Amino acid sequence: MAGTRGRDLVKTFISERVQRRWARAARAARKVDLASLRKQRIQARDLRTHLNELIYVADERLALPAIGSTQFRKPQGADWGWRPALWRGPLPVPGMSSVKNKSELGEEVKLFHDCAFSELTLRQLRNTREADLAPYGLRMDVFKFDGSFLSLVVELPPESVQGLQRRHLLRMDTIVEMEKPLEIFARLNIKHGPNTEQIVRELPLHAEDVMVEFDxxxxxxxxxxxxxxxxxxxxxxxxxxxxxxxDLTFSRRPRAEL
Known part of the structure; x- marks a missing residue:
């Protein structure tokens, strides 16, 4: 314990000396000779690179909510719940512009449209509000739109259909922000053999909690x-x-027996 405390005191002393040194250099920068100033500039730039990297990583890790979080409110009796990776953690490519038809953002999300000239952008955002449970969000900017349809497709994992029965209710929850009102529809597709079942629901965007269920x-x-x-x-x-x-989350639960 004493050894750890001593090392901490030494680190604090060294850190304070480094800060005082650079504070003096900054105050004297207008008067120091150019050769010394040039050398200090190189050292300061090298130091700034490491400091900026530390600050960036610290902001990323310390911001709420925690990266990788799968926490969200599931309905009582839910036997499966899931948040797509795009809303859980950072993507290797966080965004794209002039998004082409069938462009993928991560492994589970794909954008479809029929624009002759794309003026669409997609970008993953870091959520920092305390009210947010999802670490990340998705922003879509639409400028001139000359197409007839625009849809974001989310592939559900294999676990979503394991043991799936007609007695199940599948639920989608989301948090949506818009510059101006528009209509958003959610269409669930379930492939079984050669057939595909489809259920369409309009999102109640006027509600505080945007949720739809597919029976x-x-x-x-x-x-x-x-x-x-x-x-x-x-x-x-x-x-x-x-x-x-x-945020975007999914869950399912068996319907209560009558």
Missing amino acids: LAYTKLNEKRVEKAWLDLIFEGPDMNQVVLR
Whole structure:
């Protein structure tokens, strides 16, 4: 204990000496000879590189919420829940401009459109608000839009359809911010054998908690042949708008027996 405390005191003393040295150099910068100033500039730039890297990483790790967080509010009785990787952690390529049709952002999210000339941008954002549970969000900027459709497709993991039955309710929760009002529809697609079941719901964007549920009881789902599922977020009239999806989560639960 005493040894650790002593080392900490030495580190503090050295840090304070370094700070005082650079404070003196900064005050004398207008009067020092040019040869000395040139040498100090090189040293300061090298030091700044390391300091900027430290500050960037520290801001990233210390900001709320924690990177990799899978925490979110699931409905009672849920037997599966999931937040896509784009909203959990940093992507190798955080954004793109003039986004082409079928462009991928991460492994699970893909953008579809039929614009002749793309004026769309996608960018992953770091969520720092205390109210946010998702570490990251997705911002989509739409400038001139000359297409007839724009949709964001999210591939659901294999776990989402393991043991999937018609008695299940599949739920999607999101946090949406927009520059101006527009309509957003969520279409659930479930492939079973040669057929694909589709259920469409309009997002209640006027509500505080944006949530839709898909009741599989109203489908002709062949429970023995379910292969995969994906969800389309369809944006109607996106021209000259910015949409931010602060979070996107999925869960499922069996319907209560009557």
